[in-house]
Amino acid sequence: MRRDLFAMPPGIYLDGNSLGVMPHAARAAVLRRLDEWQRDAVSGWDHWFELAETLSPALARLVGARSNEVIATGSITANLHALLATLYRPEGARRHLVATALDFPSDVYALHAWAERFGAELRLIPARDGQTLREEEIRAALTDDVALVLLPTVLYRSGALLDVPGLTRAARERGILIGWDAAHSVGSVPHELHDWGADFAVWCHYKYVNAGPGAPGGLYLHERHHHLVPGLRGWWGHDKATQFEMAHTFRPAAGAGAYQLGTPPILALAALEGALSVFDTVELAEVRARSLELTAYLMALVERHLPELRVVTPREPTRRGGHVALAHPQAHALSLALRARGITPDFRAPDILRLAPVALYNTEAELETTVQVLRELLDTGAYRAVEAAGRVT
Ligand SMILES: Cc1ncc(COP(=O)(O)O)c(C=O)c1O
Numbered sequence: 361m362r363r364d365l366f367a368m369p370p371g372i373y374l375d376g377n378s379l380g381v382m383p384h385a386a387r388a389a390v391l392r393r394l395d396e397w398q399r400d401a402v403s404g405w406d407h408w409f410e411l412a413e414t415l416s417p418a419l420a421r422l423v424g425a426r427s428n429e430v431i432a433t434g435s436i437t438a439n440l441h442a443l444l445a446t447l448y449r450p451e452g453a454r455r456h457l458v459a460t461a462l463d464f465p466s467d468v469y470a471l472h473a474w475a476e477r478f479g480a481e482l483r484l485i486p487a488r489d490g491q492t493l494r495e496e497e498i499r500a501a502l503t504d505d506v507a508l509v510l511l512p513t514v515l516y517r518s519g520a521l522l523d524v525p526g527l528t529r530a531a532r533e534r535g536i537l538i539g540w541d542a543a544h545s546v547g548s549v550p551h552e553l554h555d556w557g558a559d560f561a562v563w564c565h566y567k568y569v570n571a572g573p574g575a576p577g578g579l580y581l582h583e584r585h586h587h588l589v590p591g592l593r594g595w596w597g598h599d600k601a602t603q604f605e606m607a608h609t610f611r612p613a614a615g616a617g618a619y620q621l622g623t624p625p626i627l628a629l630a631a632l633e634g635a636l637s638v639f640d641t642v643e644l645a646e647v648r649a650r651s652l653e654l655t656a657y658l659m660a661l662v663e664r665h666l667p668e669l670r671v672v673t674p675r676e677p678t679r680r681g682g683h684v685a686l687a688h689p690q691a692h693a694l695s696l697a698l699r700a701r702g703i704t705p706d707f708r709a710p711d712i713l714r715l716a717p718v719a720l721y722n723t724e725a726e727l728e729t730t731v732q733v734l735r736e737l738l739d740t741g742a743y744r745a746v747e748a749a750g751r752v753t
Pocket residue numbers: 435436437438464466467512516541543544564577
């Protein structure tokens with residue numbers, strides 16, 4: 361779609377669901393900020409001071425929010441803690457937390473810490489087949505004693521996309537605060553977080569937004585919660601107009617900006633600034649349509665040529681995100697063998713090979729070659745010979 365805007369690594373890269381490819385604009389933006397540092401030194405803060413805030417309109421478009429409801433800061437884990445420290449106020453019988461057995465571990469660690477602090481339970485909705493969640497079970501877990509639920513938009517292993525608007529509505533009807541971990545959907549799937557009524561969301565920018573390793577994360581908080589004072593506070597979340605008065609009384613910025621803590625990483629924000637400019641050149645609906653086209657094509661190729669691999673990702677377009685998960689007992693060896701042939705997949709223990717044909721830069725021809733190479737590896741058994749050295753992340 362916009363492959364011309366990316367510095368493609370050698371070979372075939374199908375791991376954009378882990379770390380997106382570098383946009384030329386990200387490199388250029390970092391170099392520009394480096395030049396500013398060299399030239400302006402501390403005076404650079406005159407133009408860096410509100411850099412995160414200047415990115416909010418672009419973030420807001422990605423997640424369907426108002427600009428004052430989002431901010432680029434922290435990481436998914438840190439932002440989740442900051443939001444829980446503010447929103448999670450167990451009261452009376454309504455005190456427990458709900459998440460799922462398929463959540464990313466860091467989310468579970470964070471939720472556990474808060475449940476422990478308040479002597480509440482963290483209930484994990486089970487995955488009967490180990491890969492997907494049944495939405496009836498999620499709805500059934502939304503009981504009167506639950507204060508807050510955190511769900512993944514797209515499950516990181518299977519690539520299944522949950523019914524975000526429907527589940528948001530269900531939680532809100534029951535008086536439960538609902539937050540989303542949108543790591544695997546932002547930049548790949550359009551969102552309308554504000555209109556859907558989601559209370560909060562966290563996501564990263566290093567996957568489908570292509571802002572580089574450890575890029576600052578994303579935080580969304582619905583404006584109905586903007587009267588709350590953040591449970592975690594730092595000077596970068598202070599009202600910008602008076603921040604440098606250095607008063608000891610914290611006056612929160614109006615909106616999601618109040619959830620910043622310390623001095624932002626300007627060079628990393630610069631990479632995000634450049635990466636976001638790519639999204640000015642495309643419509644998110646087109647990105648989603650292209651992504652669905654590529655994942656459908658990949659699943660069809662796998663079904664036709666690789667019957668040994670089980671497609672775990674749901675077929676219905678409304679039920680899948682941007683990657684395809686394939687189960688095979690030797691998935692780890694296969695992923696190493698693919699890497700040895702110049703194809704970068706992604707592996708998740710114990711048996712999932714993840715392939716992410718990213719709408720912005722991957723092509724059908726790359727998928728055809730990947731499937732051909734997998735066929736050869738399975739036919740010749742060559743993958744068995746690949747040393748299981750190193751870890752595939
Ligand atoms: C779904 C999901 N949630 C949370 C995280 C953790 O994010 P962070 O390291 O930015 O805190 C990741 C990391 O890849 C993830 O994929």
